[in-house]
Amino acid sequence: GAVVSQHPSWVICKSGTSVKIECRSLDFQATTMFWYRQFPKQSLMLMATSNEGSKATYEQGVEKDKFLINHASLTLSTLTVTSAHPEDSSFYICSANRAPEAFFGQGTRLTVV
């Protein structure tokens, strides 16, 4: 099956620093990728839709300037958490669709200290 790879799997950073998370589709091209945030024991919350070659579409309530998304190629989307604070600590997961299914990255557990 198709594979989506997400890196890093976990990261600990200091408050005020920025963290970049990569999402790659390894064996198919993804013009669209999705970024989710998940709090413990809760569902996936869609943060933004990443579009190759154009601006990302953010869900209501998600700060564009804090969560920067770049989809520079058909196989790579990045999410940068800028000026991270402890409340940004969460599980972030990306996905890409290859009809009819969604393929997910392994997720990134971010801890801001």
Add this chain to the structure above:
Amino acid sequence: AQKITQTQPGMFVQEKEAVTLDCTYDTSDPSYGLFWYKQPSSGEMIFLIYQGSYDQQNATEGRYSLNFQKARKSANLVISASQLGDSAMYFCAMREGFSNTGNQFYFGTGTSLTVIP
């Protein structure tokens, strides 16, 4: 209105027994897909089963089957012969439209399944 509703926050099942996880959905699009994903404590999302809105028969994948009742807009997951490794969160999801890979998935709130030895 919620696109996907899972009303069972937690479920327990005895090992080797069958269990049904409930899911109802809401859409006006005639073309849609329904999915179940398993999320163990590691966090990865594991695809289990898919049902298209035009599929006449219920989908089956090994020990997993999807009880698709279109008129009632329900898509329950049935796990037969439960195993200890089945303990995980289970998410029901829906995607409207088939061919547009830009369509987002809508997820339910999940059901935490615990298999008891």
